[in-house]
Amino acid sequence: MQLIRRFESAAALEDYAAELSLFARPGMVVLLKGDLGTGKSTFARAFIRALAQGVEFDVPSPTFTLVQTYDETRVPVAHADLYRIGSAQELDELGFGDLMATHVLAVEWPEKMLDETHADRLLIELSGSGNHRDAVITARGAWEQALARNAAINGFLATTRWAAAERRFLEGDASFRRYETLHRGHEVAILMDMPARPDGPPVKYGKPYSAIAHLAEDIRAVIAVNGVLCERGYSAPKTEAYDLAQGFAVMEDLGRNVYGRMMREGQDMGEPMSAAVAVLADMASREWPHGVPLDGQTYRVPPYDVEAQLIEVDLLPSWFWPHLNGAPIPPAALAEFEALWMEFLPLTQKGRRVWALRDYHSPNLLWLPERKGLNRVGIIDTQDALMGHPAYDLASMLQDARVDIDFGFADALYEQYCALRRDDPSFDRTEFDVAYAILGAQRATKILGIFARLSKRDGKHGYLRHIPRVSHYLERNLAHPRLATLKRWFDTHLPAARRETA
Template sequence: MAAPQPFLRFLPDEQATDRLGDDLAAALRPGDVVALHGDLGMGKTALARAILRAIAGDPQLEVPSPTFTLVQSYDLRIPVHHFDLYRLSDPEELEELGFGEAAAGGVALVEWPERAPDALAGATHLFLREHDGGREAEIQAPADAAARIARSLAIRGFLDAGGYGGARRTFLLGDASIRAYETVTPGKGERLILMDAPQRHDEPIVRDGLPYSRIARLAQSVTAFVGVANGLREAGFAAPRIYAQDLDAGLLLIEHLGETQFPAADGTPVKARYEAAAGLLAALHDRDWPQSFPVAEGVDHTPPPYDHAALAIETELLVDWYLPYVKGRAASKAELTEFRRLWSSLFDRLDHSEQSLVLRDFHSPNIIWREKKKGLDRLGLIDIQDAVFGPAAYDVAALALDSRITIPPSLEQAVVEAYCAARRRPDFDRETFAEAYAIAAAQRNTKLLGTFVRLARRDGKPGYLRHLPRIRAYLERVLAHPVLADLDAFYRAHRLLEGDSA
């Protein structure tokens, strides 16, 4: 395979160096080594400082030159180790500085890499030279790093085209495996959010020739986000405005809805906010929604149905991931058959409940509290791209049994009561809703048990396991509804609610 082509960037001034630092910081991952080449005065330390400040999200971060200490370490979002090898007398001294460990667990920025060339053979090499009154940066990177750098530079081009070329970029959330977000700060005006979400591809096939995301009806591209945001905003809800979009590249520049998270500062739920969110859902479900929402000229987005296949493959995450986690073995064929039979009959009942636009993850991480706004505008809606048409009760269950914050029974009841009291459609039936709420809540929390174990075991994110006791408690609560009696018996017979045992 041919080596990736080098990247060339002209740096006419300090601001351009800072922007390149932003762009490189956005592309770096633990394990990356960046070798900075150039004569004295070529700006190696200035570029290293720009990278460090971008990773720190602090443009004032103090970054002294490591000329005398040889290495300066920074405990940031990604640990960064800044090496200066100018005074290195022997390449073997590099390991005495902890280079191997630093490079494995974080990012290593290395000035004067010529002093230890063998240790930096697989690094990204950046050469700074005088050029046309400024400097030219040439970047040579191995394939994986080159792909990330190319994506980051493409994002800079996207910002340039939208009139935001001089904006600062700061990491916000994600890892770009599916979706990543940055805060974009222009020289003037309010901050914006960059969404980096390339179209899904190369996913493993799991059933009927399809990957999980397609069966579960997850958004395949940013087109879904644009359409849903436009539709919600047109209806009076506070979804982000879209300031620039490149649908093919999977890039959006959107409104920053605010900083205040939905819970209180100490992470506890605020009753008035949850009741306000319940009122929002009532308004959303009282509307008659069009089948499609506008995206661009000649392009619409049609939210898919939350059909039996989608609901089922989500619940089966429990038998695929959670059951093996707690029992130390795979589910038997008999267990899987009975599990599917029970859920199939429940999904049939859900078909007869009220159907509406379902935001799908309507819980605390995806709601921005906007204290100074009024009415529906107080609740900023984010992470809306996976919206579907399905059981209206689903979003109420997602809110009232928040997967990230423990909701006591009294608050759950208050949320449900606030929702029901705010409903205005004459055909709203409380008893039908109660049954649909119980089924939707059981489906969602069943899915979450499997999802959180999958995140821990497959994706290396063990922190999600701390949510399991909360989800089990929610299931204990909702399985008391008579419509779930058979499911409750199955879960108890297989001891699925008793905690981790494997």
């Protein structure tokens, strides 16, 4: 992929560097070619400062140090000037091989020594003088995808009132879903970038995991689910503009007062958590649609069926068991494991189905104290909502995998929920207690597998520190008398003491 751009000022070149930084991730390389004074350092400094996300620090020229690294930026970045490099041995001594794996590289004078065939390469050839600069931009691999996506975003924003907005990185998974903030004067909005999910390899029944677990395939789920939540008076982000085909949306920014951050800071969570419980009790009292009209079509909310629940618990024998034991699970233990879940999971399919958001926990709840009643709870990350049992979201919230929630506090909130639903004719406390224990155990089982997979497959080892907390939740759920046989399986094959040291 090749582009030709003209920049009429140094500021325009800096703005473009900042824009491209939104897509940077370790392993990507930016090669900057051009004569002295054509803007190579201008681009590199702007790229690095944008990755710093508002943190001010000096970005000196690496002319004499040759390589300057910045590990405090959103993505670790290394800025190199190879003008004085005389041999490949010198380059090896600088540790370029290691930096390429852990940093995004911005390299001036790359023609001196660096291999320009790198898979994820962005080559920017600068020329010109005075006020303007011309750039021939050649992209490969991930950079080619990034430039195409960036052009599509700018095209989408041009159809909205945010065409001239400043874009800043917020968060995201570069392979599937990303978020940016859009700044227009004192106004701020969220840009959601959610292309259609690529199918993974078949794992069962000839279908990929995402299809069996009913994960959202594209941005239609977000627009449909949030739209209904807003119509019913809940504080999901309102959508201002969207493009279903390309997977873009401009949405309301609900702020950064996230429950998880508040908990880590030691803030009083009594009122916020009580309000979040009240939201779930209110949702459980309503009828929820199986289909949502959307642009002349209907978005179908899938069921949280036994097939989906089973593929989720299968993450434990598939990933956590090998992580703990260094070997695959024996066939007999696997068969017993699956048979036990086939006994318990159908019990959660009874009663009235509601929208189970599946991610109703501290990273996705925001406290909005300036609003009233149930509107004080902001709800994000709703795209994987299914028709399921109302106990699932309560378990998600009170058995949070990422932050500690005192068991006594959680039990009091559980009693509050049951009290709020006492007069609901669809609420059976005994049945709900059993479903809560089953779904809490199912969710904990799934998460143990996910955290092991994130470590083994994706190199994200930080998630392993949450395993003891999730294991404690699992033990509490297994203590319900109805789950005695499932508890026996875990005690025999994966006792708590071993899980918690994983």
